[in-house]
Amino acid sequence: MGFYILSYVCIAVFIGATGCLIYRQITLPLHVRWEIYPVRHETTARVAYGGSYMEEVNWWNNEYKSSHINELKYMVPEILFLRGLWKENRSLWLVSFPFHFGMYLMIATFGLLLLHAVITLGGFPAFTAGNADEALLSGLIAATGWSGLIMGNIGSLGILYKRLTDREMRIYSSFADYFNILFIFIFFLAALITCLLGDPLLEGAKAYTFGLLTGGHSPHPYVPGQTVFGRTTIVLASLLVAYIPLTHMSHMYMKYFLYHKVKWDDAPNQRGGKIESAIMRNLDLKPTWQAKHVGADGQKSWHDIATSAPKEMK
Amino acid sequence: MKKSLKPSDIAKPSDCLCHIEQGELSPLPPPYEDFNQATITVLKPEKIKNIESSLDDTVAIGIPKPASPEEEEKLVSQFLSGLKKLFERDNNWTFLQPLMLSMEHCAKCQTCSAACPIYETSGRKEIYRPIFRSEVLRRIYKKYLKPGGRITAKLTGDIDLNWTTIARLAELSYRCTLCRRCATVCPIGVDNGLINHEIRKLFSQEMGIAPKEIHEKGSLQHLRVGSTTGMNSLAAKDSAEFIQEEMEEITGYKVEIPWDVEGADILLLHNAGEMLAWPENVGAFAIIFQAAGISWTLSSEAAGYDAVNYGLWYDDVQFSRVAVKHADIARRLKVKKIVIGECGHAHKALTVIADRLLTGDLNIPRESAMVTLENIVLGGKLQFDPSKNNFPVTLHDPCNIVRSMGIVEPQRRILRKIAPRFREMTPHGVENYCCGGGSGFAIMSGYNFGQWRNLVSSRRKFLQILNAFHDEPQDIPKYVCAPCSNCKGSIRDITDYYHAEERSGLHYGGLVELIINALAGMKKPMIRFGEKPSWEP
Ligand code: SF4
Numbered sequence: 022m023g024f025y026i027l028s029y030v031c032i033a034v035f036i037g038a039t040g041c042l043i044y045r046q047i048t049l050p051l052h053v054r055w056e057i058y059p060v061r062h063e064t065t066a067r068v069a070y071g072g073s074y075m076e077e078v079n080w081w082n083n084e085y086k087s088s089h090i091n092e093l094k095y096m097v098p099e100i101l102f103l104r105g106l107w108k109e110n111r112s113l114w115l116v117s118f119p120f121h122f123g124m125y126l127m128i129a130t131f132g133l134l135l136l137h138a139v140i141t142l143g144g145f146p147a148f149t150a151g152n153a154d155e156a157l158l159s160g161l162i163a164a165t166g167w168s169g170l171i172m173g174n175i176g177s178l179g180i181l182y183k184r185l186t187d188r189e190m191r192i193y194s195s196f197a198d199y200f201n202i203l204f205i206f207i208f209f210l211a212a213l214i215t216c217l218l219g220d221p222l223l224e225g226a227k228a229y230t231f232g233l234l235t236g237g238h239s240p241h242p243y244v245p246g247q248t249v250f251g252r253t254t255i256v257l258a259s260l261l262v263a264y265i266p267l268t269h270m271s272h273m274y275m276k277y278f279l280y281h282k283v284k285w286d287d288a289p290n291q292r293g294g295k296i297e298s299a300i301m302r303n304l305d306l307k308p309t310w311q312a313k314h315v316g317a318d319g320q321k322s323w324h325d326i327a328t329s330a331p332k333e334m335k
Numbered sequence: 336m337k338k339s340l341k342p343s344d345i346a347k348p349s350d351c352l353c354h355i356e357q358g359e360l361s362p363l364p365p366p367y368e369d370f371n372q373a374t375i376t377v378l379k380p381e382k383i384k385n386i387e388s389s390l391d392d393t394v395a396i397g398i399p400k401p402a403s404p405e406e407e408e409k410l411v412s413q414f415l416s417g418l419k420k421l422f423e424r425d426n427n428w429t430f431l432q433p434l435m436l437s438m439e440h441c442a443k444c445q446t447c448s449a450a451c452p453i454y455e456t457s458g459r460k461e462i463y464r465p466i467f468r469s470e471v472l473r474r475i476y477k478k479y480l481k482p483g484g485r486i487t488a489k490l491t492g493d494i495d496l497n498w499t500t501i502a503r504l505a506e507l508s509y510r511c512t513l514c515r516r517c518a519t520v521c522p523i524g525v526d527n528g529l530i531n532h533e534i535r536k537l538f539s540q541e542m543g544i545a546p547k548e549i550h551e552k553g554s555l556q557h558l559r560v561g562s563t564t565g566m567n568s569l570a571a572k573d574s575a576e577f578i579q580e581e582m583e584e585i586t587g588y589k590v591e592i593p594w595d596v597e598g599a600d601i602l603l604l605h606n607a608g609e610m611l612a613w614p615e616n617v618g619a620f621a622i623i624f625q626a627a628g629i630s631w632t633l634s635s636e637a638a639g640y641d642a643v644n645y646g647l648w649y650d651d652v653q654f655s656r657v658a659v660k661h662a663d664i665a666r667r668l669k670v671k672k673i674v675i676g677e678c679g680h681a682h683k684a685l686t687v688i689a690d691r692l693l694t695g696d697l698n699i700p701r702e703s704a705m706v707t708l709e710n711i712v713l714g715g716k717l718q719f720d721p722s723k724n725n726f727p728v729t730l731h732d733p734c735n736i737v738r739s740m741g742i743v744e745p746q747r748r749i750l751r752k753i754a755p756r757f758r759e760m761t762p763h764g765v766e767n768y769c770c771g772g773g774s775g776f777a778i779m780s781g782y783n784f785g786q787w788r789n790l791v792s793s794r795r796k797f798l799q800i801l802n803a804f805h806d807e808p809q810d811i812p813k814y815v816c817a818p819c820s821n822c823k824g825s826i827r828d829i830t831d832y833y834h835a836e837e838r839s840g841l842h843y844g845g846l847v848e849l850i851i852n853a854l855a856g857m858k859k860p861m862i863r864f865g866e867k868p869s870w871e872p
């Protein structure tokens with residue numbers, strides 16, 4: 022039960038910390054535009070060369086359009102295959118791609134394990150051990166699990182090696198950076214050994230995931246906590262889940278904000294619109310910058326200051 | 336092998352943290368090999384004895400040395416108070432979200448390094464690496480402002496905070512042109528240009544530290560006199576009169592530059608530097624608009640005849656004041672739209688950044704001159720004879736118009752129509768390299784900064800220009816079209832510095848000059864290559 026408690030706590034930390042990160046982002050004041058082109062939700066013709074709607078005469082008379090399809094066309098290969106890194110930093114891609122793809126496959130495996138547990142819990146007669154549907158799902162679990170573990174091991178070891186041997190990366194790497202990658206590598210390694218040493222079909226993982234949904238009950242006699250590697254895997258996987266949102270590794274999902282809320286945020290301000298209201302709220306904020314020319318005193322708002330002359334001139 | 340500098344080394348006192356040795360800069364091809372051993376001239380000790388100059392071979396700001404340890408301490412605490420404000424909504428709503436995201440998510444993968452023209456051409460000097468200054472700021476922030484930071488610094492990256500750190504960081508924020516090329520390649524979306532921009536703001540808005548060319552003689556003078564050139568309204572009108580006469584000679588008919596026309600369709604905003612340095616640019620706009628029958632006007636009100644907004648580079652408060660002035664002038668003139676002339680940073684300032692500042696009737700529609708001109712040139716109302724532009728032409732993409740605004744094709748469609756020998760640089764469009772004069776560098780030349788710019792920050796552009804014309808004989812005149820005043824300024828400076836007119840036949844100018852040069856019915860060419868007219872009347 023101790024393992025389950027640890028897993029529950031870690032999942033709670035993940036949800037709480039990620040929630041905080043997202044809450045903080047969505048409650049920040051609207052910032053000024055700082056997009057950078059190509060903005061991937063532009064029309065197909067313009068996205069090809071990085072153009073914007075501002076290339077049109079009297080662009081404000083046209084409807085503001087944003088193409089989700091074009092955005093996806095860019096985002097899917099970017100997220101799955103790290104296309105940007107492939108183009109700009111091929112030697113890092115060689116280790117970063119298996120690392121990230123390995124992670125995705127582990128997440129996918131966990132998703133399939135959950136599905137397996139839910140169906141098993143549902144007690145569907147068609148889904149019993151050995152029948153076709155169950156075999157298909159179990160096969161998928163084994164396939165994603167094994168490929169994730171192999172890629173994850175190669176990738177995390179490769180990144181660790183690169184961080185240690187590449188002069189440019191080493192200068193900027195701190196203890197925490199090495200710790201993070203080592204931590205992930207040991208998780209991948211422990212999980213791989215667990216499977217290699219007698220659980221090729223990830224039966225232990227299935228049982229553990231089932232147990233996660235049932236508070237520790239397992240229909241299966243084998244649970245991974247029975248071996249030292251199995252125990253290590255459970256502990257490290259749980260800790261990793263809790264740890265990711267506390268580090269810069271949260272870029273995996275915070276990238277959404279970096280792209281959608283900054284790089285591609287080209288929404289124009291229209292009179293009477295939502296953006297305008299947010300700007301008006303911002304202009305009521307009261308800065309306290311100390312330089313003489315600013316003329317802030319904590320009482321004057323941005324609006325007052327922007328419409329006044331600098332102090333040096335008076 | 337020399338030991339590599341680390342971000343924490345910024346705090347260690349020395350006379351010069353980073354020096355570019357002979358032969359370390361990216362090599363230039365023939366006939367410029369004689370510049371390959373050039374280094375930045377050492378500043379005379381008496382010139383720098385009272386200012387902070389221990390970062391590298393040049394000085395951009397010239398911060399006075401503190402007189403006592405107490406003063407140093409006071410400055411350090413001012414810095415920390417400013418840093419804190421960068422993360423507060425009341426003080427920094429303008430950039431809070433982008434800053435937080437960029438500060439928190441860098442994976443230190445170094446993908447951005449190769450994209451930075453300054454880092455690459457400097458011989459990969461560590462202090463110019465895009466993440467060097469970001470990492471310095473990040474470490475200071477985490478260590479000195481985050482709870483428990485002094486303990487976690489041992490794990491996440493340590494740094495000492497003293498006056499040396501701060502003085503060098505201030506100078507270092509003026510070794511990046513804010514071109515944001517690094518940001519386009521970052522797989523995560525981190526923007527080191529933005530972090531640099533915020534460092535500049537902290538120094539200006541909290542400590543009153545900024546290069547005098549952009550603050551005292553720049554935005555302050557702009558608001559006080561009406562223009563960063565120091566030109567008042569009367570002087571601006573005088574120059575326009577002179578320009579009209581010149582244009583009459585070229586066109587053979589009277590060219591009117593209209594002032595303060597209420598209800599005109601367009602308020603045209605020029606960088607006032609054009610009136611002084613490149614008056615033909617202002618004249619060419621007047622001819623095109625007049626010939627196309629457009630209803631337009633200039634404004635003679637203070638700041639209304641100067642489109643620049645230097646605040647964009649270093650200070651949100653100064654930025655807001657100028658943007659509001661520009662919009663208010665347009666509002667009172669009751670124009671239908673503002674068109675921004677050939678000035679890149681003015682484009683981005685008023686069209687994009689000020690878009691989240693101007694509300695109600697100050698939110699006047701704003702358009703790039705590239706777009707307005709395309710509409711005229713391709714609209715069929717004017718007739719052109721492209722054979723008059725029968726010389727090699729290449730196009731420089733101003734970062735602020737192209738990478739920051741996505742205005743890429745209109746200027747190209749114009750060139751394809753009027754310049755038969757137009758060719759692209761490599762790379763171009765949104766992947767362009769900065770002219771080296773971005774973020775104020777083009778107008779900064781105190782101490783030996785101009786030389787640093789020519790040798791280091793503009794070097795990549797110079798190489799690109801030479802490469803664009805590599806298949807042309809050296810002695811024929813070539814035209815670099817740079818539709819931005821500051822870019823034109825840096826290209827002028829590299830052309831002079833490297834004697835590129837004599838050695839490669841390089842000439843430069845704006846887009847409208849090329850348009851007029853090919854316009855049918857002109858009595859004289861607008862473009863001359865030295866004494867030589869570009870076509871015979
Ligand atoms: S800014 Fe981006 S590209 Fe540069 S080191 Fe950080 S994560 Fe990598």
Ligand code: SF4
Pocket residue numbers: 450451452453454464465510511512513514515516517518527528531
């Ligand atoms: S913004 Fe431009 S100059 Fe500055 S670090 Fe990035 S690439 Fe280099």
